[in-house]
Amino acid sequence: MKVIVKNIAELVQVEEVIKEKVSGKEMKNLSTLKDAFLCMEDGLITDFGFMCNLTEIEEQSNLKVIDAKGGMVFPTWIDAHSHLVFGGTRELEFVDRINGLTYQEIANRGGGILNSAEKLANTSEEKLYASASKRLIELIKMGTGALEIKSGYGLSTESELKMLRVIKRLKENFPITIKATFLGAHAVPLKYKNNKKEYLKLIAEEMIPLVAKDNLADYIDVFCEKGYFSVADMEYIVNASKAYDLIPKVHVNQFNSIGGIPAAVKLDALSVDHLEVMNPKDIDALKGTRTMPTLLPSCSFFLKIPYAPARKMIDQGLPVALATDYNPGSTPSGNMNFVLSLACIQMNMNPEEAINAATINAAYAMGISKTEGSIAKGKKGNIFITNKIPSYSFIPYNFGHNCIERVFINGIEFDR
Ligand code: NIG
Ligand code: FE
Numbered sequence: 132m133k134v135i136v137k138n139i140a141e142l143v144q145v146e147e148v149i150k151e152k153v154s155g156k157e158m159k160n161l162s163t164l165k166d167a168f169l170c171m172e173d174g175l176i177t178d179f180g181f182m183c184n185l186t187e188i189e190e191q192s193n194l195k196v197i198d199a200k201g202g203m204v205f206p207t208w209i210d211a212h213s214h215l216v217f218g219g220t221r222e223l224e225f226v227d228r229i230n231g232l233t234y235q236e237i238a239n240r241g242g243g244i245l246n247s248a249e250k251l252a253n254t255s256e257e258k259l260y261a262s263a264s265k266r267l268i269e270l271i272k273m274g275t276g277a278l279e280i281k282s283g284y285g286l287s288t289e290s291e292l293k294m295l296r297v298i299k300r301l302k303e304n305f306p307i308t309i310k311a312t313f314l315g316a317h318a319v320p321l322k323y324k325n326n327k328k329e330y331l332k333l334i335a336e337e338m339i340p341l342v343a344k345d346n347l348a349d350y351i352d353v354f355c356e357k358g359y360f361s362v363a364d365m366e367y368i369v370n371a372s373k374a375y376d377l378i379p380k381v382h383v384n385q386f387n388s389i390g391g392i393p394a395a396v397k398l399d400a401l402s403v404d405h406l407e408v409m410n411p412k413d414i415d416a417l418k419g420t421r422t423m424p425t426l427l428p429s430c431s432f433f434l435k436i437p438y439a440p441a442r443k444m445i446d447q448g449l450p451v452a453l454a455t456d457y458n459p460g461s462t463p464s465g466n467m468n469f470v471l472s473l474a475c476i477q478m479n480m481n482p483e484e485a486i487n488a489a490t491i492n493a494a495y496a497m498g499i500s501k502t503e504g505s506i507a508k509g510k511k512g513n514i515f516i517t518n519k520i521p522s523y524s525f526i527p528y529n530f531g532h533n534c535i536e537r538v539f540i541n542g543i544e545f546d547r
Contacts (some may be wrong), residue, residue, distance in 0.1 A: 132193055133172045134542050135185070136516065139199040142167035142179055143523050144206050144490050146507035152423065152495040153487050155448035161483040163523070169204060171512030174541035179506060197544075199516050202536060203523060205486075206505050207276025207307075207513040208467035209493035212380075212404050212425055214314075214458035215270075215280045216263045216297050218250035221459045234434050234461065235358070235386070243460055244284065244318035244354075251284040251294065259297045266457075267305060268547050270465045274535045276307050276513035279380070279454075279497050281352055283314030288338050291315050295347035306540040307513070310497050312380055313339070313348035316360050316368050331364055335371035343375035349498070350401070351377035355391035362390045369398045380425075380496070384408050386436070396420045402452065402496040406439040407431055414440075417449055423496040424449055426488075427456035428473035434461050441478035452492040453485065472530035482524040512542030 142164040153160070168185040170178040188196055224237050224246070237243055251259070263280075270278065280298045285291030291313070298311040315334040323330035342348050351372040353365040360368075369379045379400040383391030388408050393416040395403045403417070404425040417424055426439040441451055453474055457465035467489055474485040494504025503511050517534040520526070526534055538545045 136169040136197045139167040139204045141203045146505040154450035158484040171542035202517045209277040211493045211496035212454035218254035247284040248286045274515045279310045281312040281314040283317030286320040310349045312350040314352040316353040350380045354382040362394045425452040430456045430462045452496040453488040471527040475527040
């Protein structure tokens with residue numbers, strides 16, 4: 132099937148030469164074509180150009196013409212960090228925080244991740260799949276065309292595998308690219324409260340081999356933070372997963388800078404995520420490396436914690452990616468459009484930088500920048516069409532509103 136999208140006011144994030152990511156000053160460059168058309172065939176982008184060069188469209192039985200009606204076309208957003216699969220929401224903790232408790236205080240009294248682990252253990256695989264599917268449909272309609280999803284609310288072999296099987300089922304039943312990350316080291320479960328070493332051993336010697344045996348994960352993650360897992364714990368888990376080809380993508384520097392970034396870079400992590408608390412050494416450690424700093428501003432918004440110093444990082448030549456961190460505790464929102472607004476409003480990123488961070492750099496952080504993350508010939512036909520907006524900056528500017536009218540994944544309209 133061939134699809135031609137015509138009457139596009141502006142085609143955004145056009146790439147003639149495919150790049151794997153953009154860093155520093157380059158992040159300010161965003162190529163676009165005004166008054167454009169786009170062709171997709173067999174799921175891939177095959178052509179694009181100016182409307183005036185679109186030769187008359189002949190009626191063909193296997194050709195579909197879509198009129199963008201003066202809306203803009205973007206490559207779909209790529210969300211490289213989420214915890215989409217969970218057993219229940221945590222709005223009671225939200226109310227506790229309004230009444231003065233901190234996120235860490237709630238966690239210390241058995242709430243937080245442990246609360247989610249209890250809910251997950253008591254929810255069937257079927258129910259988990261149904262609720263995650265519902266959320267995923269909502270995200271795709273808001274423009275997300277690729278998503279990373281973590282386990283980490285299981286914290287037992289049985290429940291971690293259950294979560295990962297749900298993610299596998301999502302991969303099989305949805306057209307978008309989904310990557311699965313094993314996050315057994317998200318929190319120390321109550322049972323191992325006084326014996327973290329034993330839990331680490333369980334992850335390394337039992338969980339990781341089982342996860343790998345059934346091919347349930349692409350990446351390995353550890354919550355490297357005071358009160359959770361130390362740098363040495365992270366090194367132990369990542370090293371244990373090396374034999375199984377799990378690539379590290381890790382939670383670091385959310386509340387404290389404890390050396391997780393230089394250690395993750397040494398472990399050749401694909402990404403380091405959160406980075407709300409950064410010292411100059413952490414920024415230096417990322418320079419000239421293959422590790423993508425992935426920032427999660429809606430977590431800062433919801434928890435009222437500092438925002439990652441995106442401006443400083445970009446000004447010092449680093450690339451950054453943006454993601455939602457969608458989860459029931461620290462970020463109950465998976466809206467990438469809102470993430471872009473926060474990136475611009477709270478982190479002083481320019482709209483061009485935010486768009487690059489949410490497309491090509493986010494694709495890099497999911498290992499898919501060769502096939503997704505921009506409008507380029509040969510890349511996947513993953514696009515969204517907006518309503519009539521005056522410029523691409525309008526998306527982050529018009530925060531909290533939806534400008535997206537139609538979403539196409541692999542060249543086919545998503546209409547669930
Ligand atoms: O990325 N920081 C660690 N994990 C999640 C939140 C976990 C939770 O509160 O459920 C995050 O913010
Ligand atoms: Fe997270």
